[in-house]
Amino acid sequence: MTKEEFTEDVYCIGCGAEIQTEDPDERGYTPVAALQKGMESGQLLCQRCFRLRHYNQMEKVSVTDDEFLAMLNTISSEDALVVNVIDLFDVYGSLIPGLHRFAGNNPVLVVGNKVDVLPKSVKMSRVRQWLTEQVQAVGLRPVDVVLVSGKKATSIDQLLETIEKYRKGRDVYVVGVTNVGKSTVMNQIIKAATGNNEDVITTSQFPGTTLDQIRIPLDDGHFIIDTPGIIHHHQMAHVLSEKELRLVAPQSEIKPITYQLNPEQTLFLGGASRFDFISGEKSSFTCYFANDMKIHRTKLEKADEFYKKHLGGLLQPPSAEDVENFPPLVRHEFNVKVPMDIVFSGLGWITVRKPGKVAAWVPKGVDAVMRKPII
Incomplete structure (x- = not known):
């Protein structure tokens, strides 16, 4: 028995969502077995409401x-x-x-x-x-x-x-x-x-x-x-898989890493984003990202070649199987005059302490912004 066998639409008595049995990630999802029991008892709940009712567990929708x-x-x-x-x-x-x-x-x-x-x-x-x-x-x-x-x-x-x-x-x-x-x-x-x-x-x-x-x-x-x-369409969540998101989303206290950079050096944040120190005095740059995020340093002049060669391999995320569908990185340039954070939306940020020119590269559609330091 499936929802399609009924002549009328059926709805969750908990939230009112139309019941469907096809996609667990969409609203109103109910396993077929639960649908049968719910129809027989008159207590038809979507999986989200069932878990709330019996386990006090709220799921996102x-x-x-x-x-x-x-x-x-x-x-x-x-x-x-x-x-x-x-x-x-x-x-x-x-x-x-x-x-x-x-x-x-x-x-x-x-x-x-x-x-x-x-x-x-x-x-x-x-x-x-x-x-x-x-x-x-x-x-x-x-x-x-x-x-x-x-x-x-x-x-x-x-x-x-x-x-x-x-x-x-x-x-x-x-x-x-x-x-x-x-x-x-x-x-x-x-x-x-x-x-x-x-x-x-x-x-x-x-x-x-x-x-x-x-x-x-x-x-x-x-x-x-x-x-x-x-859904905020400028989040990193829309260009990375669920597995990759678990890698870049911090699960515990962030351990900041500080790099001493000379002008014309680049930091790759996995393969998901990139930070260029274009000009200014040699300075320290503190990175606030998930502890599992792998950061790689290279020369600015070699950065494009480095990215093309190692994306999906040394530079992850994205994984090798997801490289083909990963959006191109878009460059955002910032002139920093006082200490500021350069934010890679949904990924983390880098604190720039001295005046200089920097650039943040993020996947097309994702935002990069400059803000007053949080720390």
């Missing part, structure tokens, strides 16, 4: 730009607190364009996730101030900024207290782009709020919508509403 914009427009007409989860390792790739307009008069609480990957020597007060400045630069005026680790459950209790402080008896909408760890944060919120008691969260407490929202019940009858992640 994404929507198209149009769907997400429609959802944001809905939020602006609500009286609610908006919680925006941002990846501290990829702030630029985490920002939702125009969120301040879509939030309307609703307050926005910014949550910086993955604080566990930053070096322990970093002062959290500085990071919090830095993140505040970054979101203010794009027009967001958050009522507060909280730094957490969804993976380590760091400061989740503080996050819940802050949410309670600002929601003032209203619903809470949690928004974020894909790959920022929003589902991991939501899992920790559920665990903290329910004591990991699966009987607290029941199917009936998750009314569905066509946008695949999940509603986490609060004691006063309101909800924390988990929304689908919007």
Whole structure:
């Protein structure tokens, strides 16, 4: 028995997504065996909602730009607190364009996730101030900024207290782009709020919508509403495979590496990106990337030849089998006058301390930007 054998569309009673049995990575996926049982019992859940219901496990789901914009427009007409989860390792790739307009008069609480990957020597007060400045630069005026680790459950209790402080008896909408760890944060919120008691969260407490929202019940009858992640098309995640992403996405505290470079030297960040020191005084450049990222130094004049020869081999990612489909690197030049970070969106950054001219090469479609140093 498959979904196609029914004359009417069938939907998940947890989130409202249309049930499908073909693609585990798409919304509404349900294994055929689960579909049969669900139809017989009248309790048809997609795999995502089933895992939430029985294991308090929240999985990420994404929507198209149009769907997400429609959802944001809905939020602006609500009286609610908006919680925006941002990846501290990829702030630029985490920002939702125009969120301040879509939030309307609703307050926005910014949550910086993955604080566990930053070096322990970093002062959290500085990071919090830095993140505040970054979101203010794009027009967001958050009522507060909280730094957490969804993976380590760091400061989740503080996050819940802050949410309670600002929601003032209203619903809470949690928004974020894909790959920022929003589902991991939501899992920790559920665990903290329910004591990991699966009987607290029941199917009936998750009314569905066509946008695949999940509603986490609060004691006063309101909800924390988990929304689908919007796809940010400038993220590195869109040019690397899932296996390669695990290699370049930090899984633990970053161990910075500092290189002493002369002008006309190049650093290759695997084969995914490249950094050129074009001109300036000999200086130190500190690299903040996943600990498994292999960095190779060569002369600028030999860089093109080196890349062509070793891409997919010495320079990975991409892997040899993915080289053919890997986008060409695009050059972005920067004139640095004061200490700045050169950011390779979704990959990491290099801190430039002295004035000089540098260039960042990133896959076509991925962003490279210059910002005030985070560390």
